[in-house]
Amino acid sequence: MKIKAKVKKDITKVKMLIKHPMETGRRKDQDGNVIPGLYITEVSASHNSQPVFYAEVGQAVSKDPYMAFSFKGGMSGDKVSITWIDSSGATGKGEAAIK
Amino acid sequence: MGLIKLILKIKAGLILAGLLALSCMANGETGSKSGLDFKAMVQQDVRDFQAYYKKRFSQVEFSKYKNGVYAIDAASREQWLEMEDFPPYEFAIDDGEALFQTPFANGKSYADCFANGGESIRQNYPYFDSKKVEVITLELAINNCREANGEKPLAYKKGALAMLSAYMASTSAGNIFAVSVPDEAAYQAYSEGKQFFYSKRGQLNFSCADCHMRVAGQKLRADISSPALGHPTGFPVYRAKWGEMGTLHHRYAGCNKNIRAKPLPAQGRAYRNLEYFQSVMSQGLEVNGPSSRK
Amino acid sequence: MSVSGKDMTMSRRGFLGDLFKGAACIAAATSLPRLAFAAWNEKAFKAETLEGALNGKYPGLEMVDSTAVKLKAPAIAENGAVVPVSVKTDLPDVKTISLFVEKNPSPLAATFHLTSVNVADVSIRIRMGETSNLIAVVESGGKLHRVQQEVKVTIGGCGG
Numbered sequence: 001m002k003i004k005a006k007v008k009k010d011i012t013k014v015k016m017l018i019k020h021p022m023e024t025g026r027r028k029d030q031d032g033n034v035i036p037g038l039y040i041t042e043v044s045a046s047h048n049s050q051p052v053f054y055a056e057v058g059q060a061v062s063k064d065p066y067m068a069f070s071f072k073g074g075m076s077g078d079k080v081s082i083t084w085i086d087s088s089g090a091t092g093k094g095e096a097a098i099k
Numbered sequence: 100m101g102l103i104k105l106i107l108k109i110k111a112g113l114i115l116a117g118l119l120a121l122s123c124m125a126n127g128e129t130g131s132k133s134g135l136d137f138k139a140m141v142q143q144d145v146r147d148f149q150a151y152y153k154k155r156f157s158q159v160e161f162s163k164y165k166n167g168v169y170a171i172d173a174a175s176r177e178q179w180l181e182m183e184d185f186p187p188y189e190f191a192i193d194d195g196e197a198l199f200q201t202p203f204a205n206g207k208s209y210a211d212c213f214a215n216g217g218e219s220i221r222q223n224y225p226y227f228d229s230k231k232v233e234v235i236t237l238e239l240a241i242n243n244c245r246e247a248n249g250e251k252p253l254a255y256k257k258g259a260l261a262m263l264s265a266y267m268a269s270t271s272a273g274n275i276f277a278v279s280v281p282d283e284a285a286y287q288a289y290s291e292g293k294q295f296f297y298s299k300r301g302q303l304n305f306s307c308a309d310c311h312m313r314v315a316g317q318k319l320r321a322d323i324s325s326p327a328l329g330h331p332t333g334f335p336v337y338r339a340k341w342g343e344m345g346t347l348h349h350r351y352a353g354c355n356k357n358i359r360a361k362p363l364p365a366q367g368r369a370y371r372n373l374e375y376f377q378s379v380m381s382q383g384l385e386v387n388g389p390s391s392r393k
Numbered sequence: 394m395s396v397s398g399k400d401m402t403m404s405r406r407g408f409l410g411d412l413f414k415g416a417a418c419i420a421a422a423t424s425l426p427r428l429a430f431a432a433w434n435e436k437a438f439k440a441e442t443l444e445g446a447l448n449g450k451y452p453g454l455e456m457v458d459s460t461a462v463k464l465k466a467p468a469i470a471e472n473g474a475v476v477p478v479s480v481k482t483d484l485p486d487v488k489t490i491s492l493f494v495e496k497n498p499s500p501l502a503a504t505f506h507l508t509s510v511n512v513a514d515v516s517i518r519i520r521m522g523e524t525s526n527l528i529a530v531v532e533s534g535g536k537l538h539r540v541q542q543e544v545k546v547t548i549g550g551c552g553g
Contacts, residue, residue: 062518
């Protein structure tokens with residue numbers, strides 16, 4: 001995943017782009033077989049061990065999910081870490097410093 | 100097999116002869132002194148082509164044509180800018196970079212095949228190779244590099260090759276296209292590309308110029324037709340419809356299919372000459388690839 | 394927790410999810426940090442109607458139309474597979490923000506949970522199967538504040 005975090009006047013805006021196929025489970029392959037659903041269901045972020053974001057998502061989120069959120073109290077150099085879990089139980093995580 | 104090749108060669112020869120005749124006639128009209136002053140003619144083509152769009156879209160600044168249809172349509176531009184803020188092709192650039200850095204089995208790497216180690220060179224493609232007597236596009240050069248080093252060539256429309264092309268374009272962002280037509284053989288290729296651009300084809304009987312010059316900016320079913328000026332500058336593109344990175348020739352084939360014309364092979368002669376012509380017409384515009392499209 | 398025919402096919406994760414949700418409720422009451430993960434509202438996400446999705450996510454909450462919720466989405470989506478949407482509001486104490494696509498097979502697209510350190514300003518790219526109302530709902534002060542906008546999704550053009 002890619003994370004961009006910028007602070008301006010005490011508000012930190014965090015943008016993330018997560019590499020994930022977000023298969024809806026409604027698509028069919030060339031042979032007509034349904035491609036099983038595989039999509040991120042939860043995303044959470046923390047800053048200084050405090051939760052700063054939690055989202056429940058589903059099949060209606062685009063492939064390679066993009067999400068952005070904002071929070072107060074972050075400072076340049078602080079780390080923001082993001083984790084996700086998908087419908088198969090697989091997880092991913094990333095981290096970035098606030099600019 | 101041999102007979103078909105012979106017929107094709109004669110056909111090609113006749114077409115070339117026809118084009119030569121055309122150019123000679125044009126020459127006579129402009130009153131050029133010695134044989135073919137093709138460089139002057141190419142420059143006149145560029146001036147005429149770019150002037151057409153300046154007149155048609157008087158509010159659009161020249162440099163903005165690197166943005167394709169988003170240069171001329173505000174509503175779609177807004178959505179496009181939101182996507183470009185954190186574009187989906189960032190992964191493809193990273194993947195392309197990783198591919199680029201991976202050495203071949205023989206120990207050599209892509210950097211050994213290209214000037215400046217392959218960095219910041221997108222604006223020099225395509226170019227006319229006078230020895231091979233053909234147009235070399237960046238994608239073709241990538242595969243030439245692979246084959247010269249004992250590797251299998253990659254598919255031309257999407258996948259690894261599109262990612263490599265995306266990475267190389269990204270290192271060249273902002274460089275100005277200056278594709279030239281250095282000699283007569285190059286001018287032949289350029290003229291073939293030009294002829295392709297202006298020729299009607301397919302069941303729908305459209306030429307590239309019909310949609311991308313004459314009705315550029317107008318709706319074609321649910322799409323707004325992009326101006327041909329600047330077409331190659333944003334490629335390769337992450338097309339939302341494809342859900343991945345794809346090359347210019349992938350798009351050419353798609354466009355041809357849409358007007359119910361037979362799609363031609365990616366990196367075949369016709370598309371390479373078309374890309375050559377389009378790139379010459381986009382002289383002065385910046386490299387803007389990779390970029391996202393609908 | 395009633396067990397209906399539908400619930401019999403509930404996934405293991407969904408079952409655990411409900412268990413954890415229960416645990417999370419207890420945890421919140423004893424002011425332990427709320428457990429993220431395993432709190433995915435499967436019922437709401439799998440509901441096939443807007444009504445079902447709203448009831449699954451926000452059972453029993455009163456809903457009012459609000460001009461204090463700003464929904465930004467294109468009038469005509471460039472591509473229904475990737476529609477950029479953002480929701481902003483100055484309403485106080487925002488607990489959650491949810492996005493629903495009325496005509497999607499499963500209308501609930503996303504729910505954002507906010508804390509006191511968040512600014513209520515979220516963005517996401519969603520899939521819309523066809524022209525539909527896009528509804529943003531902000532949960533604040535025990536009520537749902539709603540705004541909607543139609544987003545046109547076109548098909549057919551110079552594809553290829």
